[in-house]
Amino acid sequence: MFAVEPLAPAADVGGPGQPLLQVRGLSKQFPVRGGLRTRAGVVRAVDDVSFTVNKREVLGVVGESGCGKSTMARLVIGLIAPDKGDIVFDGEAVGDVLSLRDLRRRVQMVFQDSYASLNPRLTIEDTISFGPRVHDLAPNQARARAHDLLRKVGLDPALFAARYPHELSGGQRQRINIARALALSPRLVLLDEAVSALDKSVEAQVLNLLLELKEDLGLTYMFISHDLNVVRFMSDRVMVMYLGEIVEEAAAEVLWADARHPYTRALLAAMPSLDPDRRTETAPVAGDPPNPIDPPAGCRFHTRCPFAEAVCSTTKPVLMPTGNDRHAAACHIGDPASGHSSAGRRFTE
Amino acid sequence: MFAYALMRLIYVVPVALGVSLVCFLLVHLAPGDPLIAVLPPDASAQLEAEMRTLYGFDRALPVQFGLWLWRVLHGDLGTSIATGRAVSEEVWRAVGNTVMLAMLAAVIGFVIGVLCGFLAGYFRDRWVDRVVTTIAITGVSMPHYWLGMVLVIVFSVLLGWLPAVGAGPAGWAWNWEHVKHLILPAVTMSVIPMGIIARTIRALVGDLLSQEFVLALRAKGISEARVFLHVAKNAAPTAIAVMGLQLGYLLGGSILIETVFSWPGAGFLLNSAIFQRDLPLLQGTILVLALFFVFLNLVVDVLQATIDPRIKRR
Amino acid sequence: MVEIAIDLVRISHAEKSRGYWMTVARRLTRDPVIVACASIILLIASAAILAPWLGLADPYQGSMIRRLRPIGTAGYPLGTDELGRDMLTRLIHAGRLSLFIGLFPVALAFVIGTTLGVIAGYVGGLLNQAIMRTIDIFYAFPSVLLAVAISGVLGAGILNSLLSLTIVFIPPIVRVAESVTTGVRNLDFVDAARASGAGAMTIMRVHVLGNVLGPIFVYATSLISVCMILGAGLSFLGLGTKPPEPEWGFMLNTLRTAIYVNPWVAALPGVMIFIVSICFNLLSDGMRSAMDVRG
Numbered sequence: 001m002f003a004v005e006p007l008a009p010a011a012d013v014g015g016p017g018q019p020l021l022q023v024r025g026l027s028k029q030f031p032v033r034g035g036l037r038t039r040a041g042v043v044r045a046v047d048d049v050s051f052t053v054n055k056r057e058v059l060g061v062v063g064e065s066g067c068g069k070s071t072m073a074r075l076v077i078g079l080i081a082p083d084k085g086d087i088v089f090d091g092e093a094v095g096d097v098l099s100l101r102d103l104r105r106r107v108q109m110v111f112q113d114s115y116a117s118l119n120p121r122l123t124i125e126d127t128i129s130f131g132p133r134v135h136d137l138a139p140n141q142a143r144a145r146a147h148d149l150l151r152k153v154g155l156d157p158a159l160f161a162a163r164y165p166h167e168l169s170g171g172q173r174q175r176i177n178i179a180r181a182l183a184l185s186p187r188l189v190l191l192d193e194a195v196s197a198l199d200k201s202v203e204a205q206v207l208n209l210l211l212e213l214k215e216d217l218g219l220t221y222m223f224i225s226h227d228l229n230v231v232r233f234m235s236d237r238v239m240v241m242y243l244g245e246i247v248e249e250a251a252a253e254v255l256w257a258d259a260r261h262p263y264t265r266a267l268l269a270a271m272p273s274l275d276p277d278r279r280t281e282t283a284p285v286a287g288d289p290p291n292p293i294d295p296p297a298g299c300r301f302h303t304r305c306p307f308a309e310a311v312c313s314t315t316k317p318v319l320m321p322t323g324n325d326r327h328a329a330a331c332h333i334g335d336p337a338s339g340h341s342s343a344g345r346r347f348t349e
Numbered sequence: 350m351f352a353y354a355l356m357r358l359i360y361v362v363p364v365a366l367g368v369s370l371v372c373f374l375l376v377h378l379a380p381g382d383p384l385i386a387v388l389p390p391d392a393s394a395q396l397e398a399e400m401r402t403l404y405g406f407d408r409a410l411p412v413q414f415g416l417w418l419w420r421v422l423h424g425d426l427g428t429s430i431a432t433g434r435a436v437s438e439e440v441w442r443a444v445g446n447t448v449m450l451a452m453l454a455a456v457i458g459f460v461i462g463v464l465c466g467f468l469a470g471y472f473r474d475r476w477v478d479r480v481v482t483t484i485a486i487t488g489v490s491m492p493h494y495w496l497g498m499v500l501v502i503v504f505s506v507l508l509g510w511l512p513a514v515g516a517g518p519a520g521w522a523w524n525w526e527h528v529k530h531l532i533l534p535a536v537t538m539s540v541i542p543m544g545i546i547a548r549t550i551r552a553l554v555g556d557l558l559s560q561e562f563v564l565a566l567r568a569k570g571i572s573e574a575r576v577f578l579h580v581a582k583n584a585a586p587t588a589i590a591v592m593g594l595q596l597g598y599l600l601g602g603s604i605l606i607e608t609v610f611s612w613p614g615a616g617f618l619l620n621s622a623i624f625q626r627d628l629p630l631l632q633g634t635i636l637v638l639a640l641f642f643v644f645l646n647l648v649v650d651v652l653q654a655t656i657d658p659r660i661k662r663r
Numbered sequence: 664m665v666e667i668a669i670d671l672v673r674i675s676h677a678e679k680s681r682g683y684w685m686t687v688a689r690r691l692t693r694d695p696v697i698v699a700c701a702s703i704i705l706l707i708a709s710a711a712i713l714a715p716w717l718g719l720a721d722p723y724q725g726s727m728i729r730r731l732r733p734i735g736t737a738g739y740p741l742g743t744d745e746l747g748r749d750m751l752t753r754l755i756h757a758g759r760l761s762l763f764i765g766l767f768p769v770a771l772a773f774v775i776g777t778t779l780g781v782i783a784g785y786v787g788g789l790l791n792q793a794i795m796r797t798i799d800i801f802y803a804f805p806s807v808l809l810a811v812a813i814s815g816v817l818g819a820g821i822l823n824s825l826l827s828l829t830i831v832f833i834p835p836i837v838r839v840a841e842s843v844t845t846g847v848r849n850l851d852f853v854d855a856a857r858a859s860g861a862g863a864m865t866i867m868r869v870h871v872l873g874n875v876l877g878p879i880f881v882y883a884t885s886l887i888s889v890c891m892i893l894g895a896g897l898s899f900l901g902l903g904t905k906p907p908e909p910e911w912g913f914m915l916n917t918l919r920t921a922i923y924v925n926p927w928v929a930a931l932p933g934v935m936i937f938i939v940s941i942c943f944n945l946l947s948d949g950m951r952s953a954m955d956v957r958g
Contacts, residue, residue, distance in 0.1 A: 134861040177855075375816045489888075602808060
């Protein structure tokens with residue numbers, strides 16, 4: 001790895017059994033302004049979300065726009081303060097044992113818009129060395145580190161260090177984003193739609209780079225995307241979000257083979273295929289996406305769910321294990337005691 | 350829309366209050382004892398003591414402000430040291446003259462400005478456009494008080510057609526005797542708004558004409574005249590906003606022109622108030638002019654919101 | 664090691680990276696109008712600064728016999744003023760004060776206004792409201808009125824003029840600064856900087872300032888011509904310079920009564936104000952266009 005390592009990654013405190021990240025009851029809502037500057041309501045961007053991320057795994061997070069994925073990422077990294085909930089990193093509570101500054105050395109983020117995420121006035125090496133400089137690394141050491149990181153992401157420092165963002169392609173900028181995220185030697189990297197804006201061929205290169213870096217540096221990822229194929233490729237486990245809540249989580253292959261939530265099934269069915277034998281006849285999901293300011297009562301998905309019944313509009317389903325360890329879904333069909341007519345049965349198809 | 354007007358009205362109150370506060374503090378900015386500034390020079394010690402209590406100069410500043418504000422809301426702007434008359438009386442009379450001048454200047458500036466702006470916008474980058482742009486930039490860069498002087502030189506001194514100063518014989522009437530005094534100052538004042546409006550309209554019209562909806566209209570075979578109407582409708586809100594703003598500046602910035610032409614408006618009054626160190630008159634004039642400006646902006650905002658459905662509330 | 668992308672080959676042949684400002688400078692120097700205006704201003708400014716050493720007549724030396732001589736009089740190429748002083752030398756000397764009064768308040772307002780605006784824009788929340796509402800109140804005055812009011816109350820004098828002009832120009836600059844900063848603040852790279860653990864001051868200095876100074880600066884330059892006119896206007900009203908200091912606005916004032924005797928000499932100081940003002944305006948416009956295209 002690096003010859004001199006003044007910015008070593010934070011030590012492994014909890015050991016291999018300890019999840020790297022534990023989130024409990026995380027909630028964040030935003031007020032919505034009405035006409036006369038009064039509050040017309042709130043958007044529950046993230047609503048009582050709990051999950052864990054294990055060391056060295058890739059947790060994929062999928063959902064439509066507006067489901068709260070990006071907000072959740074920003075909550076985890078501390079860019080937004082949560083209204084409620086705890087975040088525990090490697091056994092240490094954030095805000096308690098870990099200060100925000102400590103958190104910065106452990107969690108970093110790669111943003112989606114590769115252009116807006118780089119300061120157009122700074123050179124590439126200045127951008128990458130900014131983080132280390134903030135954490136008291138000497139300028140020349142920070143520069144050396146920036147050059148090392150550029151090499152690590154496949155860019156020659158001699159050609160790229162002194163350039164400006166507008167002179168580079170999307171793929172190159174995303175590599176630089178990754179280099180910047182790695183500059184503080186984090187252990188957890190949040191990738192918020194990191195490849196969504198790239199061309200397919202470039203996307204493949206960047207994804208491979210990410211996997212290599214993960215192996216090389218022992219990283220853990222949270223991979224947020226709306227693109228199911230990419231998530232499947234990258235992730236060990238996958239979490240599905242809808243309107244600020246987690247509706248299902250499972251190992252990637254398990255999710256694809258045996259999804260237990262109607263929304264997940266709909267997402268999977270909506271993926272277009274080039275196979276003429278697998279045509280989509282009917283739209284998998286009916287109805288318009290509901291207003292996030294006024295989510296439906298009971299199960300938030302019930303207005304668009306083909307299996308919805310009376311119980312779905314009155315009682316909110318809880319995320320519960322489906323029998324298979326580590327596969328949980330929030331649907332009344334999965335709960336034998338819910339009162340749903342199909343409760344306890346598996347989806348056929 | 351109604352909600353917007355109401356909201357805007359509510360918003361005016363703190364601004365008006367703030368403006369009043371600044372006007373109030375101005376007097377206390379002046380070097381020396383503010384009481385001395387308010388009293389006539391030959392005041393007796395008794396009068397001084399009376400005034401001190403009346404104005405509350407022996408009380409804390411916020412209390413003084415409260416007293417002053419109370420009086421202002423009842424229309425009492427104090428007494429002019431120079432003339433001994435009520436300030437409100439002087440100011441209202443003068444403001445009337447200024448409004449007359451400003452309105453005429455605004456009309457001239459607006460009409461010619463819009464005309465030139467449209468011409469320039471329609472004939473973008475042709476010689477018409479270049480001429481108009483040059484005139485506009487010239488108008489905006491010119492010290493208007495100097496222009497006034499030049500116009501006086503040309504039309505009064507050299508040609509003798511129009512009078513150089515004043516508003517004519519006492520008492521206003523809409524006859525040539527009086528109106529001829531209005532022409533030069535109004536034209537002078539109209540130059541800056543004309544330039545700004547021409548520039549704005551030109552940019553707006555040029556933008557609109559290059560937009561696709563105009564192309565679509567023309568492709569539908571709609572006559573040029575109706576295209577023009579569409580463009581005009583789209584340009585109207587901004588045009589009105591700019592003109593309203595300019596009118597405000599005309600009212601507030603009239604002092605320079607009125608000084609050149611000795612036009613007996615609020616600006617001229619302000620001038621004499623300054624040089625006679627007549628602080629109550631100074632304060633009253635500034636307050637009235639500033640509040641006029643605030644109120645005018647309110648009207649313009651609401652008007653703009655009425656015409657332009659896209660206005661979003663802040 | 665991941666393979667380097669093909670387009671790297673293209674990059675290796677490209678020239679050395681060009682800064683944004685170099686592109687702007689190049690664009691500016693190619694425009695004849697800009698060059699002309701800049702030259703004129705430089706000419707007037709240097710003449711003004713070097714005035715005492717240019718071998719001109721004494722600007723304070725008058726002669727009651729030779730009052731208000733017309734332009735082209737022998738020995739007085741631009742005539743004489745109402746106290747018999749040589750106009751040419753008066754005009755050039757006046758440039759010092761006039762240019763200073765036109766530039767200094769804007770420069771000072773730029774510094775103060777940018778600081779306030781960037782802080783208000785970045786920090787947001789209550790601090791933003793406090794700053795912006797206060798600014799709104801000053802913005803609620805028409806500029807001429809505010810300048811005259813403050814000068815009128817403080818009394819005549821250059822220092823008071825400078826003060827009142829600075830106060831007049833701070834609000835518009837704060838508004839522009841705050842608006843631009845708010846726009847930049849929402850961009851991802853500011854979030855990334857926050858995610859690095861940097862403090863607010865560091866982020867403002869390193870990331871925000873570089874991206875907002877450009878637009879604010881261009882806006883500020885557009886205010887120079889207004890400041891020149893307003894500053895001369897204050898002197899014209901007798902609120903600025905005191906005699907016998909030459910200053911264009913003040914000269915216009917004292918020569919006003921002379922328009923019946925020698926109108927063209929009386930108009931000369933205004934010509935100077937006009938020329939300088941229009942040059943600054945065109946320069947500012949040109950700079951805005953030059954900076955408009957994405958560098």
